[in-house]
Amino acid sequence: MLRLKMYPARNGDAFLVDASGSHILIDAGFASTFNDHIAPDLRQLAHAGGQLDLLVCTHIDGDHIGGLLEFISSNGAPGARSIVEVKEVWHNSLRSLPSPPGPPDSASDRQVLEAIRRRGFLLPPASGPTANPISAKQGSSLAKRLKQHDYLWNASDGTTSMTSGRPPHTLPNGVQVRLIGPTVARLEELRTWWILEMRRLSYKGGAAVDPVVEDAYEMVCAYTRQPAPAMVKTISAASTKRLNEVYVPDISPTNGSSIATLIESEGKRLLFLGDAWAEDIVVELKRLHGDGGPHLFDAIKVSHHGSIHNTSVDLLSLIDAPIFLVSSNGSIHHHPDYEVLAEIVDRPATFERKIYFNYETPASTRLRAHVSRSGAKFQVDVVQDGWIHV
Template identity: 55%
Template sequence: MLRIKMYPARNGDSFLVEAAGAFILIDAGFASTFQDFVKTDLASLSRDGSRLALVVCTHIDADHIGGLLEFFSSNGPEPHRIVAVDRVWHNSLRSMPLPPSGEEGVEGKLVLEALRRRGFGGPAAQGPISARQGSSLARLLWQYGYRWNEGDGTTCICQDQQPLALSEEVSVEVVGPSRARLESLRSVWLKEVAKLGYKGGEASADLLDDAYEMWCATLPQLQEPKARMVSANSNLRLTDIYAPDQSPANGSSIAVIITSAGVRALFLGDAWAEDTVARLQAAKPATGPILFDVIKVAHHGSYHNTSPEMLATVDAPCFLISTDGSRHGHPDFEVLAEIVDRPAPFERRLIFNYETAGAQRLRAHASRSGTPFSVHIADTNWISIGCKTQ
């Protein structure tokens, strides 16, 4: 069995997974998410003699990384940590090393200050995440000596790596990103900081990690298409409106499959649908979709990250949708409808962590295939994911 806590992270993501006694934290929403919800549970784990086997920062976006910055700032060095952490997966600039070519210099400091003035994540982040200015997650992991990306943080987490075995029963497989997506994000970053006046070297020093993470945290809100009003035309289907995500930060999102004694969970972060489909189709059976026991829907149910091809490739009896609906109109109803309209030999549960317009509308929807489904609003208790999908 596998258990999941889906925290109320406003328009962000935060999940605590228990897999056969191994605990995995995937994102931590905003700083307030960590302080109000996650911190108490981690302290409880520690008192019970447990530890975090893995912490995953899916990508550098304020609604995913903000709470992790708060966690690692307060968790500090050994031996007085809130909870012990075995390893952390996080792709920062340091994880994509570049040839050293000089010091950052005055220009680098000016770039960092320019990015600070923009704020870390903008208004949705409940104020700038800057109580400890200059402390990127990369710098905190380095400073406090965490096992980072299976070493010192100078390699990236991407599709190239072998599944990580946390025990004989539990493994974590990286579905994305590809190395090419990470390199693309880095290239965009280098062009942007050049516009801000950075003329120093490309070495992945602390200063550049700080500036890189601050810039990435503002990138998605600058590039994501404007919010689309829920369509008044109830006949619109996902095929009518789907448009691929173009945000390089979302394209860098770490997506994983957690397997626990045969139970499989697919956590998609904010990953691009095309990348996920390409990775999974190599293992696709001859007929029908790949079945998981639970799927965390990508990017809060955005119609830019769940494609018709994605839903032809994967299915599950349980779907998790994390958002309060406060930004961009997430989740998009057409995504929810397409999930439940497909024929299946099982009933689907769609679990939301907030009562959203999409959830309300879905309750009144009749599946086109007649496949039964139910809508649930989670609290902060464990969600049990049962026996192996057949």
Template identity: 35%
Template structure:
């Protein structure tokens, strides 16, 4: 049995997956700070009181609507597991990017520059309730993980979480296949970061100083990196069903391109969690797996980027099948896009589209579903069981 909680994370993602009567537990993102404080924290305290722990916490990428709640949780959880024990965290930071790093102490000018980059995001930090908790420069998730000595990407030997053939065991019954990001998407982040440093100071010394992680994360969380590309949002209702199905989009966000996506395997069940991953990453890797005879039949698919038309395609839906498609959003940025929903409906699958908030605009599809005799149901819930 798998119990899935899809928290009301406003425009973000926050999931708690429990396997085998909570013997194995995973968290995938934690939405905004209030998502953690209002919803997730109470569940974690309850799990802890009943003798359970979190086997894996996955932070798919650094956009605020995925990471902000995690920062607040780690801050409160501290080094002594004040809320609940976390056995491992997956999170890609500056040190997982490929740079030629020198073993030399930073100059004072470089230290000042990195601190200034951190402070550029101070308004966002104040809004999120983040503050100095006594760890040197540890205002971002990386600093908290360092300061509190969390196991961080240990199942990846301390390296980046990226696409690979290795299947990673989380427990005796739960394993993960990572399908995104690929290294060139992480390299795109590295290029943006290096350009930023070069614009601030020529010939910056790149090394493993923890201050780099703080500055990198704060910079990548600036609004310019997670702005939405609205391809059809304002006029989507003017399209016919067939036109919506044919609408194409492409996500160009560097942070979304770095998003961790993976297949969870448990006792014959398969669950595909896509974070905000780019469609090309996902499609290419699933094609490779399919070519090796891997069946792409899922119990659950967490639709990428809150149901954005830029992160889904007809070709992807022709490749996979799923009993449930999960979409996490309160409707901000006009998500889910009608183009994304139309593609799922048109795929002809007998499936449920599950959202964690009601979306009245989805009712527009009921006529098309009846006319084409598609077996698609729209369900709004925050918790369900796969068995």
């Protein structure tokens, strides 16, 4: 049996996969997502004698990491987890990269770091019903919480990078999880960007890994405004432009560092793309499968909530599936983009595609009225908390 839940995570991501009895949680939205939707399911899993076999934090971005901070803060010590046992965690933080030697921190450098730590994780840049508050517990990084509560982290203590090219990871019942991204280079680019941001705050130290530095790393990366593609989207609701006319590649360092996975169970394959860059996924899939395509998966989680900056025509020429998952309520950046959705269903197919959303958005509503250019059949469905069977 292969099934999954796509939780209502506002403008974020949160997925629970049940693959032949092995359970994988991929991101957890904001704190409220975890408390209101995910925690009850995990408690039920624990009550039935189960565990989380893998917990994945795809990248350090507020709409993905907030609920995981809440989870690890609340779950307690090993052997006495208050919610559910977790066999292993994947999370690329500062310690996951070899740190080049640098100058020691001065007293003023430590003051900068402590000021960031005291500030904690910032609230999402929205207000009202779309904002998900970060709880008071989240004044420490996920890295610090994982160490403090003694989780098996990146196969050890978090000092290993979880990147593409590693051998597949085997879970119980023969389930395999392969890393499709990121590359080590993308993680190094995020660290470089963070150092530049810290220099703007008058930090001149060497950023040697310690708890205060790790806290500052995650807190700055999670909500600091990052570089945007050169073209600002100005597409009207009535636009008839094709994806190749509006696509501009993502350049956000945090999105570039996103963990992307291929989960295989009982002959079925799920592709979870996090917020990864399309170009990186194309390179890795060609390395694994060659230039031919499209390669058929059983379900694909669309990258970055369906943004026009993370799904390219090139990528769609390599991948297809009867199930596509689009996670966003349309707030903040107005994802998903209609041009991405139309390109997915306009391609010829011998099967019917189902496009699952966790919220009704202007783009999903418009897609319902769309007629595929190739005549391919598709359905649009909105599912919150319910299981999607693959």
